[in-house]
Amino acid sequence: MPQRKAAGDIKTSSSDSVQKNMHSARAIMKRFSPFYALGAIFMAFSGCSTVTDLITSKIPESHAGKPAIIVSLREQEAYLYRGGYRTASSRVSSGREGYRTPIGRFHVIRKDADHRSSLYGDYIDDSGRIVKANVDSRRDRQPPHSHFVGTPMPYFLEFSPGYGLHQGYLPGVPASHGCIRMPYWKARQFYDAAHIGTPVVVKL
Template identity: 40%
Template sequence: MKTLTRRGILTGAGGLGLMMMAGPLFGQHVYKEIHDLKPGEFTWHPERQPFGPVAVIVSLNEQRVHVYRNGVRIAVSTCSSGKPGHETPTGVFVVLQKDRDHRSSTYNNAPMPNTNRLTWDGIALHAGNLPGYPASHGCVRLPLKFSALLFEVTHLGTPVIIADEHHFPMDVAHPGLILSGYAENEFEDVLATLNPRKHPSDWEFGDEHPITSMIASSHDKKIALIENDREIAEGPLIWDGEPLGSHVYVLKGPHDGAKGMHWEALTYSGANAGTHDLRRVQTDEAFAETIKRYVHPGMIYVFTDLPLHPDSRSGRDFVIMS
């Protein structure tokens, strides 16, 4: 009997409908330079990095979706984002829900195959028509075949960066646990705490593990700790006083060499990128102890200079709207 994971939820009824989509809608795997891809074309090379956490970067200017696994780009696809008046929001998102056979509750029950939901008010990655320019009502449309492949490698909590520009991820290490330092001889204690906690991509269907995210806002001088889509704690932000920039850090796990944490760093909103240096940011001892109880591989840590305010977040969603 096959064990269901969260990636395999909701297969079945929509298969017949998917088979009816052909031609450019279906998509074509090609071997081309990224800038030469035609609407509906994509590249897919998971063998370049078979294991590790996935991150997705949507470049609105390029109308391209870049997929990274463990920091290595494994795929690029053409896409179609929101048309004028229905622009796709930019910022940091995570996959909140997955549904192979989703239908729109807003637009005449329209099919949205292989949906990776990013906001509860309707923004998602899903299969759809790709005319070669922004044409959706805000979602990011993908070739059907590519959307099915992407659906298999994403999981609840997968970070999705939607930005005007594409930035390559970088590896960074922090010589401590998140926002606090510790003596080198305490590293084994940190490992003992972290190791039992699975990455979301390893959860079995039915596992109940909340996804942890943190947002550090220089505007509010605060750090918010979020479980799934609910803020559970906040603490003071202590930093050098300079702009933090717009960065997303995904925790890969412990870094033996640095005796600390190993992160994948992604930049969004290139106009105010700043530099990748987690050591700039700290908090007080009490909040650092709170954070330790929620750390897990795959957790997301966001730097922003925007306020932690409803205008910069989408309802209950974990979104930093830039």
């Protein structure tokens, strides 16, 4: 029969675990300001990706220099560089089948923190009720007494006409109409770091 641990062994193991957690917490407090440290500790115990994005997007960058963005479609990741050093990364969702994200070397040509799609969105009536959702304004007929409202695309960094990085839903697979979706806090971080002319490389 398997041996049962003595109560003393269990207590010692639990105590060791607490001491290790406290040691990690002290290390975090020394490295970051109290605000970020509390968030980092919460992140470590919660495992919440939103909290992770929030905390890591607020950590001061350790390198200076001109920004650059590299997107890997295979990895579904975007990377922010400063002076040749990687300073941040983010999960992304690129274009799905039939709506491929363009590959190549580009530059940021427009920034719009409150951007909305001019093609994809909903038909809404005057009371604000959605009459027809998830439409393509070029193909889907507009119902009577309704108007088109584009899908919000906050922190839009356009790198090719009609294509850009922006905040959006990430289902874990390529799912967009060609743009590169990012979590809110990461989209905001990349948006704040980039400027018109910032290099953007999109690769497989």
